[in-house]
Amino acid sequence: MTDANSQHDGEIQAIDALLRDSYGVSGKVTALPGEHDLNYCVEAEDGTRFLLKLHAPGDADDLAMQIAVLDHLSQAAPQLPISRALADRNGATAIAAALRGNRTARLLTWLAGNVWSKSSARGTQSVVTLGRLLGEMDRSLESFSHPGAKRAYAWDIGRADMHLENLDFITDGEKRKTVGAILQRFAGEILPRLQQCPRQVIHNDANDYNVLLDETGAVSGLLDFGDMVETWRVIEIAVAGAYALIGTEDPVDTIGRLAGAYHAVNPISEIEAELIFDLTCTRYAVSMCMAAKQIGENPENTYLLVSQEDVWRELQRLQSENRSLAIARIRDACGFDPIPHGTRIERWLERNAHDFAGIFKPSIGKPKVLALDITTTGQDAEAWASLDAAGAQRLIAERVAQAEADFAIGLYGEDRNIYKSDAYRTSTAGQRRSIHLGIDLFGQAQEPVHAPFAGTVAFIxxxxxxxxxxxxxxxxxxxxxxxxxxLYGHLSRESVAKLSVGRAIAKGEAFCALGEASENGNWSPHLHFQIVTDHLGLGAQMHGVGVRDQWQVWRGISPDPSVVFGFSTPASVVVARDKDFLVRERHRRIGRSLSIAYSATPLKIVGGEGAYLIDEEGTRWLDMVNNVCHVGHCHPRVVKAAQAQIGKLNTNSRYLHDSLVEYSRRLAGLFPDPLNVCFFVNSGSEANDLAIRLARAYTGHRDIITVDHAYHGHLSSLIDVSPYKFAGKGGEGRPRHVRVAEMPDLYRGRFRYGDADAGSKYAEDVRNQVAALTVEGRRPALFFSEGILGTGGQLTIPDNYLRQAYAHVRAAGGLCLADEVQVGFGRVGSHMWAHELQGVVPDIVTMGKPIGNGHPMAAVVTTEAIAASFANGMEYFNTFGGNPVSAEIGLAVLDVIRDERLMHHCKVVGDRLMDGVRALAARHEIIGDVRGHGLFNGVELVRDRETLEPAAAELDFVIAEMKRSHRILLSSEGPHHNVLKVKPPAPFSAEDCDRFLNALDETLSRLPVR
Structure with missing residues (x-):
């Protein structure tokens, strides 16, 4: 045995003794890399892992700081994936140890994962989760202070100016010049602004060897607090960004995602956001100075030479980026306007638009839209793709010539992907610029161009x-x-030659002219007009096209110039964006409480047809959960009715209009007497809110009885009567004026299938609620119930339930409401309304969702007596309820239901579906119950048919797999989230049904074994 092996074995024995005697731990010990400290992985006999650190003798304050910060974070942020110090038998978290000299030993919890630099899973999620982790950690460290963190530390880039004296160690002239410029900018421009930012203790070293990733690429741990320092907070983001961007395609995007994620949990200021890019460059400059000095002092350290080539490569990439654009992108990623004053400029233009001069003389005439993006749409897209640049320009010229006007418009925001040159990239690593930033006005060569407002010539x-x-x-x-x-482009060279920088230009002055095709790349004569809030240092060579994936930034740099022209025809288009951007903007611009379907892998839906939704790639998804578009997505007859009426008139219902009266007659005709008075509103929530007002006006009472787990709308008054909301997460509990009746569940309730009296027994609880009110000297105003309980789990109501419940409520002077918002208009197949299944006539019926096939309309139908009680002197008016467009749409929906025999269709296909699922239940015991009427169905999954243990996780798997593997969209329902909800558009066909059944069979066969 060699001396080295003997020494190693001796060290392992010493470590074993230390672990056993001090911590009561024994197991396999494996050495880990370490520059100064000795690090070991300890795997105990039960498989638990620990990290043993044996700190080298050194700065006591530094070690004490590392110990203190873990203690602090264990209390302030126990959820963070950071090692926790374990106490020895005497309660100490740091003890003396003798191994290769005197050292300090610490035993820490083990963090699983691969280091960032060696993980094949790193990607966008890695960057985002790192940003969140650092943000949460720094927020928790705001109150932390320690003498060891107050050191003057060379790796604190907040002190980067101190490295100016080390520049001479950099022997390469180009590198020395680049690093010197960065450090000079830091000292002169960055540091004064940095001093306005908050300071605190930060980790300061989230490098690619200190960050661990799990198998999905998410951050699973952060190591090594040895570089901690008290400095400016924003430096945390810059240091992490310098490592996270290594090897990425778009370094600025990486920095932005990191900063945005940090900001989301620990908001930074606009100044901090603007400094991140320069501070990231500064980190590289400091690294090069430090390495050059160390190499100068130790020329044989070839490792430093190799690592610095990586640093230099990444610094060069950052230096190739347009600095102003990079800062704008990072600002945007943090939720700030990309150009700080951009919005003010847009508002100024809007306020003063009435006073602008025309760019062309009025005789040119009215513009026509000329869409130049014919590369991806149109019959000649394939022919276009084969053209060279000259051929493309000729084709554009032909299109211009075909326009029957003096000039045409090239749209702001359209895709000009005819630009193939690498010159149309933001940088060597950036994405291609193709989205038009201006408006093109086609006219005659030498046509004078006038200034819309006063200015001076800034760039030529x-x-x-x-x-x-x-x-x-x-x-x-x-x-x-x-x-x-x-910006004015495609000008006459002769007219531009007459201008000089600094010359004043008056409003309305003709200061230049349109150029000939020969001097403008053979384009037909036209003006490219563009508003510029930041010319990015490019001056008159400012870009005329931007990057699609960065459109929100480029739009801030060059906002829509339509305001200057006031055209009566659109001169801009909405730029389509990817799903990641849309999710980010929804979270930023729209309340986060608005959920997104399939949030892990959301769909971007751009079209619909019948029972299908169509995504941006043209994929068709069978929609089995959208009962809103009752007669089918984009039904041609409904669309035509809407288009025809909106082209004639759309106003409020104070004016007489035939369509409103005709629709009220048709709708009321679907109910028996005395239900013959209609109120029109805009949503099911509004309808149910109005119903409560009607009931209170008629009865003089205020209390409401509702069914457990019901949902009736999102207004405050409806949250109060929706146990699904007030008894759930974020709810405030049952209000005093609401009583909750037992849910009549025939599958897992007190009274079940086979009990002929179950309906009457469940209705007894409605009587109990009435009795409870009576004891308190109160009486019900209204009883709420659906004909099939939707959020209750697609529950069919036992026979006689509503008949008996209505009787109990009416005996106490209350009214009864049938909520048909989800289940009405023939969906149940055998009847037009679900309450008819119970053989009852309600006092009030509310409708929504299917009534307008997606158009925002709804209705309340009631009796003349109840309606008369509401006319108490306080006028009721709904601006858009019953407007002519809504009335025509409503009539078209009724016509389609009638003419396409959709009620009968729902019954036939619904029976086919339920029979098919019941047949599957013979092979898949997880199917516990199949219920519903027509095309409003529920399939309840259970792990055990005896205990009825809900199979919620299994249902999640089914829904995800039906989407992923079969392109079928479904959802869950019920108190236990274990009911497969089925409520497709009514045109759902027999073929669609069979597709669903086959897919469900296949998916259930692949359920993971529990």
Missing amino acids: HNDAVAFGFGPTVLLEHRTDDDVFWT
């Missing part, structure tokens, strides 16, 4: 034609607070 580009853009001028304009520019 009149060199050789580049990229077909031709001579360009930027005029500078000033508001009371800001500066912005207008």
Whole structure:
């Protein structure tokens, strides 16, 4: 045995003794890398892992700081994936140890995962989860302070100016120049702004060897607090960004995602967001100075030479980025306007638009839209794709010539993906620019161009034609607070030659002219007009197209110039974006409580047809959960009715209109007497709210009886009568004026299938609620119930339940409401309304969702007596309820239900579906119950048919797999979230039904074994 092996064995024995005697731990010990400290993985006999650190002798304050910060975080942020210090038998978290000299031993919890640098799973999720972790950690460290963190530390880039004295160690001239410029910028521009930012203790070293990732790429741990320092908080993001961007395709995007995730949990200021890019570059500059100095002192350290090549490569990539654009992108990622003054400029333009001069003389005439993006749409898309640049320009010229006007419009926001040159990239690693930032006005060569408002000539580009853009001028304009520019491209070289920088241009002055095709890359003569809030340092060579995936940033740089023209025809388009962006913007611009279907893998839906939804890639998804579009997505007859009426009139119902009266007659005709008076509103929630008002006006009482787990709408008054909401997460409990009746569940309730009196028995609890009110000297105003209980789990109501419940309520002077918002309009197959299954006539019926096939309309139908009681002197008016467009849509929906025999169709296909699922139940014991009427069905999954243990996790699997493998969209329902909800558009066909049954059979066969 060699001396080295003997030494190793001796060390392991010493470590075993230390672990056993001090911590009561024994197991396998494996050495880990470490620069100064000795690190070991300890795997105990039960498989538990620990990290043993034997700290080298050194700064006592530094070690004490590392011990203190873990103690602090264990209390302040126990949820974070950070090692926790374990106490020895005497309660100490740091003890003396003798191994290769005197050391301090600490036993820490083990963090599982692979280091970032070696993980094949790293990606966007890694960046986002790291940003969140650092944000949460720094928020928890705001109150932490320690003498060891107050050191003057060379790796604190908040002190980067101290490295100016080390520049001479960098022997390469180009590198020395680049690093020197960064450090000079830091000292002169960054540090003064940094001093306005908050300071605290930060980790300061989230490098790619200190961050652990799990198998999904999410951050699972953060190691090594040895570089902690008290400095400016934002440096945490810059340091992490410098490592996270290594090897990524778009380094600025990586920095932005990291900063945005940090900001989401620990908000930073606009100043901090603006400094991140420069601080990231500064981190690289400091690293190069430190390494150069160490190499100078130790020339044989070849490792430093190799690692610094990586640093130099990434720094060069960052330096190739447009700094202004990078800062704008990071600001946007954090939720700030990409250009700080951009919104103010847009508001100024809107306020002053009435006073702008015309860019062309009025005789040119009214514009026509000319969509130049014919590369991805249109019959000649394939032919277009085969054209060279000259051929493409000829085709555009032909299109212009075909336009029957003096000039046509190239739209703001349209895709100009005819630009194939690498010059149309944001940087060497950036994405191609293709989205038009201006409006093109086609006219005659030499047509004078007038200034819409006063300014001065700021930039002129009149060199050789580049990229077909031709001579360009930027005029500078000033508001009371800001500066912005207008860009004029494709100009006459002769007219531009007469201009000079600094020349004042008056409002309405003809200062240049349109150029010939020959001097503008053979484009037909036209003006490219663009508003510029930040020219990005490019001056008159400012980009005329931006990057689609960065559109929100480029839109801030060059907002829609339509405001300058006031055209009567659209001159801009909505730029389609990817799903990640849409999710981010929903969270930013729309309340986060608005959920997204299939949030893990959301769908971007752009079209619909019948029972199908269509995503942005043209994939058709069988929609089995959207009962809103009752007669089918985008039914041609309904669409035509809406288009025809909105082209004639859409106003409120104070005016007489035939359609409203006709629709009220048709709708009321679907109910028996005395239900013959209609109120029109805009949603099911509004309908149910109005119903409560009607009942209280008629009865003089205020109390409501509702069925357990019911949901009747999102208004405050409806949350009060929806146990599904008030008794759930975020709810405030049952209000005093509401009584909750037992849910009549024939599958898992007190009275079940086979009990002929179950309906009457369940209705007894309604009588109990009435009695409870009587004891308190109160009486019910209204009893709420659906004909089939939707959120209750698609529950069919036992026979005689509503008949008896209505009798109990009416005996106490109350009214009874049938909520048909989900189940009405023939969906149940055998009847037009679900309450008819019970043979009852309600006092009030509310409708929504299917009534307008997705158009926002709803209705309340009641008796003349109840309606008369509501006319008590307080006028009731709903601005849009019953407007002519809604009335025509409502009539079209009724016509389609009638003419396409949809009620009968729902029964036939619904029976086929339920018979098919019941047949599957013979092979899949997880199917506990199949219930419903027509195409309103529930399939309850249970792990045991005897105990009825809910199979919620299994249902989640089924829903996810039906989407992933079969492109079928479904959802869950019920108090235990174990009921498969089926309520497709009524045109759901027999073929669709069979597709669903086969897919469900296959999916259930693949259920994971529990």
